[in-house]
Structure formats: C-alpha cells, structure tokens
Amino acid sequence: MARALITGITGQDGLYLSELLLSKGYEVFGLIRGQNNPKLDLVRETVPDVKLLTGDLTDLSSLLRAMEHSTPDEVYNLGAISFVAYSWENAMLTTDVTGKGVLNILEAVRLYSHDEPGRVRFYQASSSEMFGKVHEVPQRELTLLWPRSPYGVAKVFGHYMTINYRESYGMHASSGILFNHESPRRGPEFVTRKVSQAVSRIKLGIQDEIVMGNLDAKRDWGFAGDYVDAMWRMMQQDTADDYVVSTGVTHSIRDLLDVAFRTVGIDDWARYVKQDPRFMRPAEVEMLIGDSSKARRVLGWEPKVHFEELVTMMVENDLEEQRVQAGR
C-alpha cells in the first residue's frame, strides 16, 4: 500500500487530494497545525480515513517526526498562508510559512531519505500568483516570474528551492504551477466563494448587497477536484519536473458576477454590487491565463469542469447550505 503525507490537509486541495488518494488505495496522513485547530472536525467528517499528525511548516523537527511516523512514498506540500490580500498585512509570517516552510519540508524529506534521494517523491504547490505582472500571455513554465504580493514572492522562493533541491540532491521534487482553482470547499475570503455565498444569500433575502474590490481583474479559474489529479500524475512520472495547470480560458470578476447572479435568475446585478477601496490591493495581478499544454501532453491531464459549470456548482451548493442554516 502506497503512503502519502499531505500538509495543508484542512484546505480544499487537501480534502480533494485525500479523497483521490484514498480511492486509489493509499494510506493517507495529514499534517494538522496548532492547538485545537478549528478545522479538525471538518477533516474528520470529510475524510475519516485520513490519519492526522500534528506539526507545523515552521517547525522542522515536527516535520521530521511526521516523516518518521508516516514513512511516506509521496509528500504533497499544500500548506501555506494562501490569501493574497492578507499577505501584505502579515508579510513576515507569510514568508515564514509559505516561503521558508517549503525549505523546512524539503529538508525533512532530504534528511529522512538521504540514503536514497528520490525514494520519497515531493510535490510543491506553486502558484500562478508568481507570474504577477505578466511578462508573457499565456503564461507557461518558463515565463519570467514577477510576483506582485508578499504571497507571490514567498511562492517564488518555494518554487526555486524545490528546483534547487531537485538539482542539488537528485530529489524527485516536482512543482505544480496551479492557476486559481475553486470549489464549494473554497474559503469565503476568496472572490469566487465570496460571490457564490453572497448571491445565494441575496436570492434568499438574507443579504441586500455585496461589497467588492476590483471588478476588472481576470483569472483563469478551474475546479480544485480536477487539479489534484494533476498533482498525483506528476508524482507518477519517472522524472520530476514543473508543470503549469490551468484551463487556458480567462474571465473577469464581472463575468463571475454575471454567471453567479444568472444562476439565481438575476440578469441585472448592478444594484446589488457596491465597490469599496478596502477590497482593493496595493498591487494587483490584472490578468492570468495559463498554457497547460505540457501537463496535457506529458501527464495526459485535462480539466473537466469549465467556468460556467464551476460557478453554477458553487452557487447551488451555497443556496442549499444557506437554506439549511436559515432553517428554510
């Protein structure tokens, strides 16, 4: 039975990846952080077969202990402080967790498997936020990185450190440059879930309006459930490498509002949407669109859920959740 260790088990990707690996017969271990983590129950309910270990990406010895306890064949580093807007207010913490945390887990894997580098395969969750002020359209694996936030800078550090460990120590360390990926499990601080929750509450008469930031930004949005399959495929390759994972289609925040409101039968959303500078960012990533032809060619991967279907899925899920919460 193959064994996997996942950091970031409480996030949407950790949950989808756990489900995928369990369905393939893996024994799955998840690293959970902090005392009395508020998401512990969610993980236990969603994926009860995952074995939880305590540890923190900023604490190298806790990572070594997790390696010894789980004796993994594959390590997926999905843990990070991942909300871009928050990263300006907590730049050092973001750097410690999202950046230096990658170095810590790489070190833990290296020390644990020093007798046979490459025995434990490593996946790093790199991000399209690394492209920031984009230098090429669409963005591919070799596009110049120009991050626009402390989060993006930290992800660039982790990305290059992963490549460096592959080249320095012969580790099987791959990096997935994932474009935005969403799902009904996405945190409500991200724009897709913020919109799907608000639109369902407006439809049910629980909320009057939604206050937004920049409506002109464009993102290449895919479904998280599809993207974890690309992670697993990278780990099955003989040679470790870096891959862009994206749909290749971009949409603006306005398009997102169009589809979300249309799902609940509202065509003219202008009167429900306000804008406020507090949701604007000190520097913006204006437009992302990924060229995932390498992942499609080498990994045989392709996204299955497209934008409209994704947004509709999220709004319908939130309508149901809000109805249950409101007791209707």
Ligand code: GDP
């Ligand atoms: P990101 O691409 O990782 O930063 O994902 P987000 O979902 O947080 O943001 C995507 C885009 O939506 C960014 O360009 C934001 O500036 C834009 N946006 C506009 N209004 C909002 C808002 O109210 N909340 C969030 N999170 N993003 C917003």
